[in-house]
Amino acid sequence: MKNYSATHYSFQNLQENRMSFDQVFEHIMTFMQSQPCGNYRLMVGTDSQVHHSQTTFITGIVILNEGNGVWACIRKVVVPRKMLHLHERISYELSLSEEIVSLFTEERKNKLVDIVLPYLYQGATFTMEGHIDIGAGEKNKTRKFVKEMVARMEAMGVEPKIKPDAFVASSYANRYTK
Template sequence: MNNDGLNATFQNLSQKEMSFEQVFHYIVQYMKKDVKGNYRLIFGTDSQVHANHTIFITGIVIQRERKGAWACIRKVTIPRKMMNLHERISYETTLTEEVLSLFTEERKNQLINIVLPHIYKGASFTIEGHIDIGSGSRNKTRIFVNEMVARMESLGLEPKIKPDAFVASSYANRYTKK
């Protein structure tokens, strides 16, 4: 365990083995580049079952709408094939909740305070939880939508499901194949 409260290291294309403190620092620095921006702090997890294990990737993305993003992932490997869909979707949501828990009220307020003086000039900040499930009639995960959405809402996140859950279904998904 590290001082983040859970054993978590993060990485992205340019950096490996980042602590949560480093991740938070990068998010703050990214937001300070444009204090009048429209920011979305987004969390989402996806999984992939492999021959002898299941990989879970949780993405953290700070997006400045129409002006780019900074992102990183946390990888968790479970040493078995996790074939039960409900168990896997539930664990994806749990991992998203774990990473979100690192963003204490104090840290969230620190991010909000970056844009707060500029909200009347159009600045904004929202926090979203992206869930890799869909409500379409052919989607096997649709029976879990209400449960997982309620879990995200209980944490104060704005839940997004497919097709709007791009952090889980696209960004994190890319890294589950490896």
């Protein structure tokens, strides 16, 4: 039986197009196995841009080995209308991130943890973060959604990050929404 995620999702980066989630996961495993005693942060975040007749959403998946490189890819979703209501757009961004986070099942997360486990006493680490393109600053229009969106990410067992720490959403994904 084919894994639903293997056929349903399509990811890309500068090296490859049309990767399944299974292929993305293999890239992440290979990246981590190349230096199992690293400090890994697996980050997922989504940003959006309203265009003339559509809204483009980009979800980034980034595996960062602190100070020792990164592997990343994106998934693009286009909604064929202008999503002008900020809460709707932010909520949909988070839904797309949640969708990808949910593909990292307990079994998959355990496989990633198992890579660094033998090296914990040498300083190896692994964390998973959900980057949300919102900020709590007084001038930030999204500040009133922080509690709600952070709670949603926490409910998935993922460490939420908001601006300025949500760089996967606010920088990496943002670059591809234009």
